[in-house]
Amino acid sequence: MATVSFQFPPFPEHVRTARLVVGAAARREGVAEELVDELRLAVGEACTCAVLRHQSAGLTNADITVEVEQTEAGFAVSVRDEVTTGADSSSAALPTNGTRQDNESTTDVDIDALDFDEDLAIALIRGLAPVSDIEDSVTGRIISMTWPLSNRVN
């Protein structure tokens, strides 16, 4: 599978389309059916983060880029925004893990400390994607996620 990429304007109405497109690509490339719902949710969260970051920064004329490709590690998805805050992506309110452990949090949430939109989105990405990485750089943030392939279709 060649790398497939698409861009969309940073507006909420496009997030559903983005997650459905990536979900269809994942299904076509052989991601197990029981993982596709989780994949769509995680991709939607990454896209939502990007949209909200663009809107907060007033960057509504710069597109968000989504790339999907089949790698040795599996079905890889990256969502890249153009917001250069360099902010720390971790949160004190929610537990996060770089690699998914058991799909559930065992730590109580401090509701009052929760910056709910981004904290919850990142918690879901961490909890749903078997491998995930969030990288802030001078060109923006890239959220990378990978799922295993179980029944590759040629």
Added chain:
Amino acid sequence: MQISISTRQSNDHFVVVVSGEVDVFTSEELDAALSSAIEEGNHNLVVDLSGVEFLDSTGLGVLVKALKRVREHDGSLAVVATEDRITKVFRITGLDSAIGLHDSVESAVKA
């Protein structure tokens, strides 16, 4: 995709019934419905998500915001969710420790 929201009273609880997909595009509608209910003095809320097909972090955020507001009035907020794809987002984020999840409105009202 739109969401559909209806409301009703059940004993001393105000029930908000939601169906459709709750995401960054539609969650404002849920926020408006819950905010309106709270402003009208309904501080014991049950949010019925059993007809919701998709729920993301913005939907969770709306529920957290409503929970904070009803707690200011010594109220409560419970959620009805029966599908694993919905309850899972509460479990992953740990919000099931703060928001009671129930399998029916009747169970939520009695809790």
